[in-house]
Amino acid sequence: MSTIEAIQAPRSRYFFEALAPGGRRAFFLLGTVATCLLFAFPVFWLVLTSLRPGYAVYYVHRGSDFTLDNFREVLSQEIVLKALWNSFAIATLATVLSLGVTATSGYMLSRFRGTIPTAWFGAIYVFRCVPYVSWVLPLYFVTRAMGIFDTYWGLLLPHVAVHICFFSWIMKGFFDGIDPSMEYAAMIDGCSRWGAFLRVALPAAVPGLTALAVLCWLYTWNEFLFALILTAQNTPILTVVMAQFVHELGMEWHLMSATAVLALGPALIVTIFGQKYVIRGLKI
Amino acid sequence: MAEVILTNVRKTYGAVVAVEDLSLSIADHEFVVFVGPSGCGKSTTLRMIAGLEDTTRGTISIGSRVVNGLQPKDRDIAMVFQNYALYQHMSVYDNLAFGLRNRRVPAAQIDAAVRHAARTLSIETLLERRPRQLSGGQQQRVALGRCIVRNPKVFLFDEPLSNLDAQLRGQMRLEIKELRQRVPTTSVFVTHDQVEAMTLGDRIVVMKDGLMQQVGSPLELYRRPVNRFVASFIGSPAMNFFDVHVTAVPMGFRLSADGIDLELPQRRFAGLGAHAGRAVTIGVRPQHLRLGCTQVDQVGLSGQVMVTEQLGDEQVLAVRVGAGDIRVAGIDPELSLPTGTRINVAVPMDNLHLFDAASGVAIR
Amino acid sequence: MAGVANPMAGFRLVAVDEKKRFMLALIAPAVLVLVFFQILPILTGANASFRDWHLNDPKKTWIGLTNYAYVVRDREFLNVVLPNTFGFLAASVAASLIAGLMLALLLNRQFPGRWLVQTIVLLPLMVAPVIAAIMIRWMFNDQFGIVNVILEAFGIAPIAWLTQKWTAFFAILLTDVWLWTPWFALLLLAALQSLPPEPFEAAQIDAASAWRTFRYITLPMLRPVIVVCVVIRAIDAFRTFDIVWTISGGGPARATEVFSIYAYVEAFQFLNFGRGSAAAVLGAIIIVVFAMALYRLLNRWVEVSR
Ligand SMILES: Nc1ncnc2c1ncn2[C@@H]1O[C@H](COP(=O)(O)OP(=O)(O)OP(=O)(O)O)[C@@H](O)[C@H]1O
Ligand SMILES: [Mg+2]
Numbered sequence: 001m002s003t004i005e006a007i008q009a010p011r012s013r014y015f016f017e018a019l020a021p022g023g024r025r026a027f028f029l030l031g032t033v034a035t036c037l038l039f040a041f042p043v044f045w046l047v048l049t050s051l052r053p054g055y056a057v058y059y060v061h062r063g064s065d066f067t068l069d070n071f072r073e074v075l076s077q078e079i080v081l082k083a084l085w086n087s088f089a090i091a092t093l094a095t096v097l098s099l100g101v102t103a104t105s106g107y108m109l110s111r112f113r114g115t116i117p118t119a120w121f122g123a124i125y126v127f128r129c130v131p132y133v134s135w136v137l138p139l140y141f142v143t144r145a146m147g148i149f150d151t152y153w154g155l156l157l158p159h160v161a162v163h164i165c166f167f168s169w170i171m172k173g174f175f176d177g178i179d180p181s182m183e184y185a186a187m188i189d190g191c192s193r194w195g196a197f198l199r200v201a202l203p204a205a206v207p208g209l210t211a212l213a214v215l216c217w218l219y220t221w222n223e224f225l226f227a228l229i230l231t232a233q234n235t236p237i238l239t240v241v242m243a244q245f246v247h248e249l250g251m252e253w254h255l256m257s258a259t260a261v262l263a264l265g266p267a268l269i270v271t272i273f274g275q276k277y278v279i280r281g282l283k284i
Numbered sequence: 285m286a287e288v289i290l291t292n293v294r295k296t297y298g299a300v301v302a303v304e305d306l307s308l309s310i311a312d313h314e315f316v317v318f319v320g321p322s323g324c325g326k327s328t329t330l331r332m333i334a335g336l337e338d339t340t341r342g343t344i345s346i347g348s349r350v351v352n353g354l355q356p357k358d359r360d361i362a363m364v365f366q367n368y369a370l371y372q373h374m375s376v377y378d379n380l381a382f383g384l385r386n387r388r389v390p391a392a393q394i395d396a397a398v399r400h401a402a403r404t405l406s407i408e409t410l411l412e413r414r415p416r417q418l419s420g421g422q423q424q425r426v427a428l429g430r431c432i433v434r435n436p437k438v439f440l441f442d443e444p445l446s447n448l449d450a451q452l453r454g455q456m457r458l459e460i461k462e463l464r465q466r467v468p469t470t471s472v473f474v475t476h477d478q479v480e481a482m483t484l485g486d487r488i489v490v491m492k493d494g495l496m497q498q499v500g501s502p503l504e505l506y507r508r509p510v511n512r513f514v515a516s517f518i519g520s521p522a523m524n525f526f527d528v529h530v531t532a533v534p535m536g537f538r539l540s541a542d543g544i545d546l547e548l549p550q551r552r553f554a555g556l557g558a559h560a561g562r563a564v565t566i567g568v569r570p571q572h573l574r575l576g577c578t579q580v581d582q583v584g585l586s587g588q589v590m591v592t593e594q595l596g597d598e599q600v601l602a603v604r605v606g607a608g609d610i611r612v613a614g615i616d617p618e619l620s621l622p623t624g625t626r627i628n629v630a631v632p633m634d635n636l637h638l639f640d641a642a643s644g645v646a647i648r
Numbered sequence: 649m650a651g652v653a654n655p656m657a658g659f660r661l662v663a664v665d666e667k668k669r670f671m672l673a674l675i676a677p678a679v680l681v682l683v684f685f686q687i688l689p690i691l692t693g694a695n696a697s698f699r700d701w702h703l704n705d706p707k708k709t710w711i712g713l714t715n716y717a718y719v720v721r722d723r724e725f726l727n728v729v730l731p732n733t734f735g736f737l738a739a740s741v742a743a744s745l746i747a748g749l750m751l752a753l754l755l756n757r758q759f760p761g762r763w764l765v766q767t768i769v770l771l772p773l774m775v776a777p778v779i780a781a782i783m784i785r786w787m788f789n790d791q792f793g794i795v796n797v798i799l800e801a802f803g804i805a806p807i808a809w810l811t812q813k814w815t816a817f818f819a820i821l822l823t824d825v826w827l828w829t830p831w832f833a834l835l836l837l838a839a840l841q842s843l844p845p846e847p848f849e850a851a852q853i854d855a856a857s858a859w860r861t862f863r864y865i866t867l868p869m870l871r872p873v874i875v876v877c878v879v880i881r882a883i884d885a886f887r888t889f890d891i892v893w894t895i896s897g898g899g900p901a902r903a904t905e906v907f908s909i910y911a912y913v914e915a916f917q918f919l920n921f922g923r924g925s926a927a928a929v930l931g932a933i934i935i936v937v938f939a940m941a942l943y944r945l946l947n948r949w950v951e952v953s954r
Pocket of ligand 2: 326327328443
């Protein structure tokens, strides 16, 4: 009721509307440009730093010598190449595994009622809240004990564990939005429960899955804490390698920046192609 | 092709009883319609036959095979859903072929079956489209097609027409009837619309609050409802009811209430004997009331016209009799009856329905 | 009678089991991963929290609640870490929610170059938080940082950003808001685009101003999504580690320590793994309770305002 009255109340004049149409447009434009500058500046600075020779990085804003040597140098380091590949593989595999594991879990939360779903929902809600520090440190001991420390599995599975709670929750939302009678029809058409899930419900959830895949990939690609604690020399990860360039020992800002710009490339590609699907699919 | 037999079927969800002790046998090729108000357990019954819900108690058999515990896919049934439930990510062709592919039917045979079904339903030109690109009626046809390609033992329909507009609904009703003559598969059809029930069903099952009220042919239900609920549910406009007091008089019974005073002969209404001195409910269909004075074997009422509804081919009156309103249908549309006009209406005694006022059970 | 009843009971059991089996199979992989890579480590940590477990001297003797008693009596924890953590949480969530909402509203309009603006706004999602933090530290460096250079250009004396509590806190907050605003913007934009058009059309017919439309139509319809976003983001903000660690390391003199840093420092700098674990467990309990309360509260707000 109050909404309707409120809407019908006489038009009040606010600052924004008081501006002439031209002024409004200018205001809008100014705001947009300022926002873009604010968001782009750290990245811009990163790119600028990566293009400066090593001796000039302390005064990025002064002088005009630019070079691509930094990129040449980091790409000649074997550990960077290895880390690029490892990060890519881990991010991709973690995305596939996380989605696979949470699609089923979210589907079950969406389609069934009873003690099992309630208990599972409670569990993921609680474990979602647990801070990383309280498990990433013991996780170090656990992966060591399992003999998977500093291997793909030793980083992959914890990453999947990170995503289980949140993604199950979101996936439940996706499946809630899909009419279950489609699956009933499939079951009557000769599918088992698994068949109905895999061949009817899952394809219908593809927009949501795509959105999550993009976010999951970006998150894993950029993740640092787990990579720092759960890997060593055998499995270098890009974020860790980058951070090591500016370790107390050698402040190699130019190399760090060059690697970071390299790391930005795949993320940029994923975002540019994925943003449409993310916005379309991510309705919670 | 098969018969479907339900024996003492019961379904509860926690404390909610959705279906209570339902026994019914549906003959081969028969078209049975479940009808009843919202929440009466029609869909639940259908879903139990489909195997989408398990029964709490009782057995269901299809074609003399007990199917309790069988997966829907193993029951050899097909189902049309209220919202069609077409597979959105598949073309119409793939929607129709899906069930056959699941059963590993050879591709050539699938193609023949799909094209035949599409021809039957005149959707041949739509085969390459996605469900989203179809109108409601077209989607409905695809849903029907998905059933007939499979040639299952039983068709199940869960309110398939309720998402369509009135005109399309009438048309699809005819199409389903026509389809039935070509494909006489045993069918169970759920609806809350009594017109659909009357026009489609060989037999109708009326349900209320999980309980089966009456089973019978449309005419049987219309002519001899077993209780007040069935009487009120079947027929449009709905039956008029008024509560009266019964007193025994020589050779008959006198039924009286405010503004009503009828005498019924003992000979034809022997059942009333047990109700002398108590209240009963009289039911009269609006179509059975005629304007004019009481003749032989009729009883009469008089009242004041309150509202007239002009339908073009007839008028329907709301008439105040005593304290209540009754509806009178089938009035000549040319007749002018301003509000307040006093009229007499009469009804043949054969068309009177009498119910126990407390329990609603028909008095015969 | 019994002859009929028995096979029926058998059938029912089969049907129920089949459904349960399916349900369990669906969650089995998730449960397995969760048990081995989250619950098991958490239990390991919880176990350590009851023991005298120094990393340089792991006696591992059972000492009951001693570690907990130390943490809840530690002035550092009570007077610095808790206020810091919750202050950071509130400021970060509020700022990125408002900024994200404004961006979502901007991006929900059609204008030339929208796609470019959207991509720029999403840039922070593509940058590793740790790199962003390193960059910020670099930009806020008191000698070489661009921020001070710009200030000097305006005639303002350079500020030693990272060596004072509030300025360091500001830098951290700025990074966090920069990193997470796009996340809010994305979710809210998705929600905006899925809103039904009818209420907006009705508002247009009723001649509602832009602000009133936003206040009385858009905002109420977005509320459920906002609640979910805020709860999720609040939980994440509570456990922030890497950007604080990179930018200030909890300094100067532990002044910007938040809860995760405290647990980490206790465990790995003071080498008292038992005490660090106790702090972590305490934090977990606090945030679980806090998240539930927040969810309830916000949900009530949604209900009431309907
Ligand atoms: N999954 C369920 N959990 C609990 N109760 C249910 C469930 N499904 C149905 N019911 C209850 O069982 C009763 C019968 O429901 P059913 O769906 O069969 O009604 P219906 O006759 O098909 O009604 P409608 O015409 O509205 O479709 C209702 O009271 C309903 O609330
Ligand atoms: Mg129903």
